Amino acid sequence: METNGSNSHSHENQTSEVPNDASKGSSPEKVVFVNHAEIAWHESRKQWIGVQSQKSKRLPREPVMSWTTTYEDLLCSTEPFQQPIPLGEMVDFLVDIWHEEGLYD
Known part of the structure; x- marks a missing residue:
């Protein structure tokens, strides 16, 4: 995964074209890929480290x-x-x- 130093996750959702076998001859339907494992990892990480903006400056x-x-x-x-x-x-x-x-x- 490419990082640019920010917390944006531009690669979380990617659109790919998948042919629809049921409708031959029609345009391919777009399927949005959602990386559930990455989302779960980020949620677990947030719970582990906490929200940095809410932490008091020690x-x-x-x-x-x-x-x-x-x-x-x-x-x-x-x-x-x-x-x-x-x-x-x-x-x-x-x-x-x-x-x-x-x-x-």
């Missing part, structure tokens, strides 16, 4: 992990975190550690 929050946290601190502790660590924060943390150790170039 202010950046303080990181859950301290900037002094080390990789060993995470590996050696059996205590659960005081609060969940957002995935983006954990990825940033790991990338920084991997850069320091020369594992991520």
Whole structure:
């Protein structure tokens, strides 16, 4: 599916000509193709991500992990975190550690 950066779905409905066997000699009847799977996918996606225009603009929050946290601190502790660590924060943390150790170039 070709995208142009907007949410328009110009390929959802396509008209194709299908011959009508019952009426030989008459002009082909036009059948509109509706991609029900794509429509269902977009509806499921809307439910999953929510409507972006209705989401409040969140202010950046303080990181859950301290900037002094080390990789060993995470590996050696059996205590659960005081609060969940957002995935983006954990990825940033790991990338920084991997850069320091020369594992991520």
